[in-house]
Amino acid sequence: MGNKRKIVEIEWVDAQSSLERFTIEELNQLTPLHTYSTGYLLIDKKDLVVLGFMDFGENLIKHWQMIPRKMIKEIKVLREAN
Numbered sequence: 840m841g842n843k844r845k846i847v848e849i850e851w852v853d854a855q856s857s858l859e860r861f862t863i864e865e866l867n868q869l870t871p872l873h874t875y876s877t878g879y880l881l882i883d884k885k886d887l888v889v890l891g892f893m894d895f896g897e898n899l900i901k902h903w904q905m906i907p908r909k910m911i912k913e914i915k916v917l918r919e920a921n
Contacts, residue, residue, distance in 0.1 A: 843921035845880040849888065850913040851906055876904055877917070888914070 852871040853859060883920035886908050891900040 844891075844894065845902045845916055845920045846878065846918040847890070848875055848877045848915045848917055849890065849911055849913070850875055850907060851911045853910065876906065879902070884908075 851874060855869065855872050864912045876890055877893045879894055879900075880888070881891045881903065882889035888906050888908065888911065890904045890906070892903065893901040895901065
């Protein structure tokens with residue numbers, strides 16, 4: 840089976856975009872999208888974090904997410920690596 844990796848929950852602020860039409864007044868009411876991601880902590884660098892969601896072992900990961908550090912508010916460890 841896969842390696843025992845830390846499982847973390849990341850609280851972060853995501854960017855938004857849309858193909859819908861908005862007035863300038865509506866756009867002025869937008870706020871950043873507060874979100875949470877939970878997964879295997881694969882990479883933890885000064886400028887980014889990478890989570891994996893399916894670990895097939897032997898360093899094979901399917902479905903991953905890179906989050907820039909400047910968007911991250913908090914990282915909570917849910918399970919330590921063994």
